[in-house]
Amino acid sequence: MNKEEDLSQYKKIIWPEGKLFAFSIFDDTDWSTVENVGPVYSFLKDNYIFTTKSVWPFRGDQQPYIGGDTCDNPEYLEWVKRLQKEGSEIGFHNATFHTSTREQILAGLKKFNQEIGHWPRSMANHAGCLDGIYWGDSRVSGLNRLIYNILSRGKGKNRYRGHVEGDPLFWGDFCKKYIMYVRNFVLGDINTLKQCSFMPYHDPSKPYVNFWFASSEGANVNSFNKMVSEANQDGLEVEGGACIMYTHFSSGFYRDGHLNKRFETLMKRLAQKKGWFVPVSTLLDYLRERNGDYVITNSQRRALERKWLLHKIQVRTT
Numbered sequence: 001m002n003k004e005e006d007l008s009q010y011k012k013i014i015w016p017e018g019k020l021f022a023f024s025i026f027d028d029t030d031w032s033t034v035e036n037v038g039p040v041y042s043f044l045k046d047n048y049i050f051t052t053k054s055v056w057p058f059r060g061d062q063q064p065y066i067g068g069d070t071c072d073n074p075e076y077l078e079w080v081k082r083l084q085k086e087g088s089e090i091g092f093h094n095a096t097f098h099t100s101t102r103e104q105i106l107a108g109l110k111k112f113n114q115e116i117g118h119w120p121r122s123m124a125n126h127a128g129c130l131d132g133i134y135w136g137d138s139r140v141s142g143l144n145r146l147i148y149n150i151l152s153r154g155k156g157k158n159r160y161r162g163h164v165e166g167d168p169l170f171w172g173d174f175c176k177k178y179i180m181y182v183r184n185f186v187l188g189d190i191n192t193l194k195q196c197s198f199m200p201y202h203d204p205s206k207p208y209v210n211f212w213f214a215s216s217e218g219a220n221v222n223s224f225n226k227m228v229s230e231a232n233q234d235g236l237e238v239e240g241g242a243c244i245m246y247t248h249f250s251s252g253f254y255r256d257g258h259l260n261k262r263f264e265t266l267m268k269r270l271a272q273k274k275g276w277f278v279p280v281s282t283l284l285d286y287l288r289e290r291n292g293d294y295v296i297t298n299s300q301r302r303a304l305e306r307k308w309l310l311h312k313i314q315v316r317t318t
């Protein structure tokens with residue numbers, strides 16, 4: 001990285017192939033099946049938008065808090081592999097939909113590697129897994145952690161233990177060894193990069209994650225549509241920014257045999273623009289090449305955490 005460059009200030013980026021902005025999606029696999037999200041992916045492909053779909057390698061053996069299909073279903077796995085062949089990235093969403101031990105997580109990572117053909121490049125923690133890494137109140141630090149615990153009434157306090165050495169749920173060393181990018185903060189701006197200009201970044205206070213990325217709010221079809229509104233799309237283009245939407249394609253995008261009309265209209269409009277529509281890790285690789293292996297400072301961490309807490313107060317999601 002050019003030492004003179006101050007990445008705490010957002011600047012326009014020169015995107016590959018003369019593109020004017022970058023756009024990606026991380027699709028959290030909660031409740032997903034081929035039936036309820038397959039048509040969403042066919043639609044995106046028809047519009048040359050290739051993004052990241054997360055998976056669970058294993059079907060759990062406990063009642064899930066939030067479930068969905070897994071790579072243990074041969075038809076589902078075949079479809080996932082087809083998506084990958086067509087240009088999507090497959091990401092990791094913990095080993096399964098409930099808590100897994102260290103051994104099960106390693107087995108999940110190995111199965112991912114075996115079936116997908118490489119170790120996961122990107123991941124997001126699943127809410128129902130206590131093996132979540134730096135999750136719950138460990139997402140934030142210092143005073144912000146205290147505020148988080150007050151806001152969440154202590155529900156996430158020391159609950160998630162993927163990063164806690166010696167714990168049966170510890171797998172931080174595997175995360176560091178095998179996974180490049182982990183999602184943390186979701187923010188309320190379509191231009192994710194404007195809100196987190198140094199991403200992907202390493203945080204020395206969370207050593208088991210190589211690089212973190214932020215994303216933009218759009219957990220279900222309504223909040224997604226609100227975020228990718230016409231005005232926001234135009235703004236993203238003018239700012240030459242980068243958007244990583246965090247969503248659940250099972251949450252209303254396709255229902256009763258039809259794609260959500262507004263989603264269809266908005267994405268067709270976006271696809272007409274000169275955007276770089278690539279999977280999450282392709283986008284992050286590009287930024288990392290440009291920014292170097294950026295290490296976040298204490299004041300940048302505090303400011304980012306504060307921004308997220310303020311957003312969380314407004315929208316009450318992750």
Ligand SMILES: [Zn+2]
Pocket residue numbers: 028029030066093125126127128
């Ligand atoms: Zn999830």
